[in-house]
Amino acid sequence: MYYSNGNYEAFARPEKPEGVDKKSAYIVGTGLAGLAAAAFLVRDAQMPGSHIHIFESDPVAGGACDGAFLEKYGFVCRGGREMENHFECLWDLFRSVPSIETPDVSVLDEYYWLNKQDPNFSLERAIMSGGESAHTDGKFDITPEAATQILKLFLTPDRELDDRPMTDFFDDDFFKTNFWLYWQTMFAFQKWHSALEMKLYIQRFIHHIGGLPDFKALKFTKYNQYESLILPLQKYLESNGVTFEFNCTVTNVIFDITPEKKVAKQIVLTRAGKEEKINLTENDYVFATLGSNVDNATLGTNTEVPKLKDEPGSGISWELWRNMAAQDPAFGKPMKFCGNIKETLWESATVTIDKTIAPYLEKCCKRDPFSGKVVTGGIITVKGSKWLMSFTFNRQPHFKAQPKDKVVGWIYALNNFVPGDYIKKPIVECNGIEICEEWLYHMGVPADKIEEYATKHANTVPCIMPYVTTYFENRAAGDRPKVVPDGAVNFGFMGEHVETPRDTVFTTEFAVRTGMEAVYTLLNVDRGVPEVFASVYDVRVLMESTMKLMDGRKPLEVMLPMILPILALLKYKIDNNVVTDLIKKYGIM
Numbered sequence: 001m002y003y004s005n006g007n008y009e010a011f012a013r014p015e016k017p018e019g020v021d022k023k024s025a026y027i028v029g030t031g032l033a034g035l036a037a038a039a040f041l042v043r044d045a046q047m048p049g050s051h052i053h054i055f056e057s058d059p060v061a062g063g064a065c066d067g068a069f070l071e072k073y074g075f076v077c078r079g080g081r082e083m084e085n086h087f088e089c090l091w092d093l094f095r096s097v098p099s100i101e102t103p104d105v106s107v108l109d110e111y112y113w114l115n116k117q118d119p120n121f122s123l124e125r126a127i128m129s130g131g132e133s134a135h136t137d138g139k140f141d142i143t144p145e146a147a148t149q150i151l152k153l154f155l156t157p158d159r160e161l162d163d164r165p166m167t168d169f170f171d172d173d174f175f176k177t178n179f180w181l182y183w184q185t186m187f188a189f190q191k192w193h194s195a196l197e198m199k200l201y202i203q204r205f206i207h208h209i210g211g212l213p214d215f216k217a218l219k220f221t222k223y224n225q226y227e228s229l230i231l232p233l234q235k236y237l238e239s240n241g242v243t244f245e246f247n248c249t250v251t252n253v254i255f256d257i258t259p260e261k262k263v264a265k266q267i268v269l270t271r272a273g274k275e276e277k278i279n280l281t282e283n284d285y286v287f288a289t290l291g292s293n294v295d296n297a298t299l300g301t302n303t304e305v306p307k308l309k310d311e312p313g314s315g316i317s318w319e320l321w322r323n324m325a326a327q328d329p330a331f332g333k334p335m336k337f338c339g340n341i342k343e344t345l346w347e348s349a350t351v352t353i354d355k356t357i358a359p360y361l362e363k364c365c366k367r368d369p370f371s372g373k374v375v376t377g378g379i380i381t382v383k384g385s386k387w388l389m390s391f392t393f394n395r396q397p398h399f400k401a402q403p404k405d406k407v408v409g410w411i412y413a414l415n416n417f418v419p420g421d422y423i424k425k426p427i428v429e430c431n432g433i434e435i436c437e438e439w440l441y442h443m444g445v446p447a448d449k450i451e452e453y454a455t456k457h458a459n460t461v462p463c464i465m466p467y468v469t470t471y472f473e474n475r476a477a478g479d480r481p482k483v484v485p486d487g488a489v490n491f492g493f494m495g496e497h498v499e500t501p502r503d504t505v506f507t508t509e510f511a512v513r514t515g516m517e518a519v520y521t522l523l524n525v526d527r528g529v530p531e532v533f534a535s536v537y538d539v540r541v542l543m544e545s546t547m548k549l550m551d552g553r554k555p556l557e558v559m560l561p562m563i564l565p566i567l568a569l570l571k572y573k574i575d576n577n578v579v580t581d582l583i584k585k586y587g588i589m
């Protein structure tokens with residue numbers, strides 16, 4: 001497997017790998033990683049679809065990318081996806097997946113046209129409690145001290161970031177900035193999370209710094225991601241003969257491990273409550289998703305509080321990873337990620353509202369929620385709220401089956417264990433009505449209407465996800481296994497807890513990338529995996545993002561006034577060359 005970029009590799013079709021017709025594949029998990037692995041096996045490794053079997057413990061495909069109307073609950077999405085144009089592997093996949101809405105176009109075509117015609121941007125990024133603008137006004141408000149802290153992390157080599165939390169680099173100078181408010185609520189980072197992942201994020205998305213305050217950096221699917229991404233992908237795979245087995249849990253993979261090689265010998269699984277075993281040869285490949293961040297997620301209703309499953313390491317995906325990891329240290333350390341639920345949990349809620357509540361939403365986001373176009377354009381954060389609440393409403397309808405007079409959105413909190421501003425309980429102890437009341441309060445609904453609106457004009461489905469930020473837990477080299485561990489003959493690991501250089505976890509892209517890397521490596525597909533977009537190595541992007549981060553102030557003037565005379569002298573010396581042209585273009589000096 002190798003990385004590449006550019007059109008030559010993007011449009012090339014790999015030759016059929018030798019012997020692929022004699023091989024078969026068993027995939028664990030129908031999240032994006034598992035489905036992507038199956039699709040790359042079909043399209044690029046050219047394995048017959050009938051040789052590919054996918055096991056899924058849920059009754060439907062998609063994993064974290066869900067979206068459904070559930071009889072007992074109502075409309076539910078546990079999460080929603082902010083996406084961007086440089087999800088290289090994801091778009092490489094979806095260019096080949098036919099749309100299920102429009103004949104003869106791909107999912108990528110459809111997405112591209114939609115986001116061209118109705119580009120995303122927000123008109124209000126943050127409000128104060130009561131629904132008035134928080135007037136962050138697109139500013140990052142970075143002080144010289146905070147800038148120095150960001151720069152220090154940016155320049156620290158990865159090898160020095162093992163097991164170090166963000167608080168090793170940042171103090172209140174940084175945590176009080178608008179930059180942190182935007183960043184934390186957009187990506188769900190907490191102060192105790194990995195400094196390494198924070199650094200990777202800054203570098204990975206450096207080309208979007210200017211688009212952070214108003215989210216013009218982001219793109220969204222037409223409906224929820226189950227309907228817009230998972231269903232077409234599942235249909236594409238089924239039409240190619242791939243078989244899906246739902247309600248089927250893989251509990252272990254048994255390996256034969258010698259110093260020379262590691263071979264997957266047997267899959268242990270539970271079908272309809274009965275344990276079964278599948279024996280494997282070296283021509284039978286296993287692709288296993290490691291650790292799902294929606295494992296053990298529980299739902300509540302308007303009147304029921306979701307039951308928290310708080311036993312660290314429990315849940316089918318974690319149990320499988322723990323069983324495999326017990327066989328070889330090269331298979332990683334799952335408990336580093338799933339062992340501290342208080343650090344990794346947060347709660348979201350899907351809220352369905354009617355025309356009584358919609359005007360309050362419209363006042364906050366400054367757009368008509370029923371227009372069929374971008375609504376909030378990304379999350380709106382309630383600055384200073386005790387739960388640190390954000391909410392978002394995408395283009396409506398968000399579900400194909402949604403009634404025309406309803407609007408469906410998503411609320412989430414980052415402070416999950418403290419009482420709220422209106423509801424004096426932590427969100428994890430609240431039912432749907434209480435969460436909705438807290439939200440209505442922040443949107444400025446008059447106190448005498450809050451209870452009636454939350455009860456009669458909204459349906460709110462809370463969802464506790466104990467593992468939702470496991471990806472961001474502090475880690476050291478070796479805690480996440482390689483996609484294909486050294487010596488592995490017929491198996492690979494995928495999902496968001498494996499190693500791949502420079503890419504950032506908690507993204508659809510990361511899941512697809514790891515599926516692609518596993519397939520290309522094991523099946524010897526002779527085509528480059530698109531490298532992570534290399535904007536961090538582009539001096540133009542670095543200059544532009546520096547200027548944006550400093551709200552247009554010249555960074556050298558702000559941070560280093562004493563060296564300005566020297567720089568002025570240097571400028572004189574280097575005038576009339578390309579570097580000076582760039583410095584001038586981006587206003588650095």
Ligand SMILES: Cc1cc2nc3c(=O)[nH]c(=O)nc-3n(C[C@H](O)[C@H](O)[C@H](O)COP(=O)(O)OP(=O)(O)OC[C@H]3O[C@@H](n4cnc5c(N)ncnc54)[C@H](O)[C@@H]3O)c2cc1C
Pocket residue numbers: 028029030031032033034055056057058061062063064065078079080081082083248249250251289291292293294316317318320348468494495496506507508509511
């Ligand atoms: C709330 C939330 C918000 C998000 N926001 C964004 C965002 O804004 N932008 C973005 O790009 N990404 C976002 N993501 C991340 C992205 O959705 C996920 O990282 C990605 O979908 C993960 O795919 P996956 O295949 O690795 O794992 P999952 O989607 O977790 O799928 C794993 C699947 O494997 C199955 N499985 C696991 N173990 C077994 C087993 N032993 N036997 C049988 N089946 C098994 C599980 O049931 C599950 O269906 C978000 C995720 C969540 C939860």
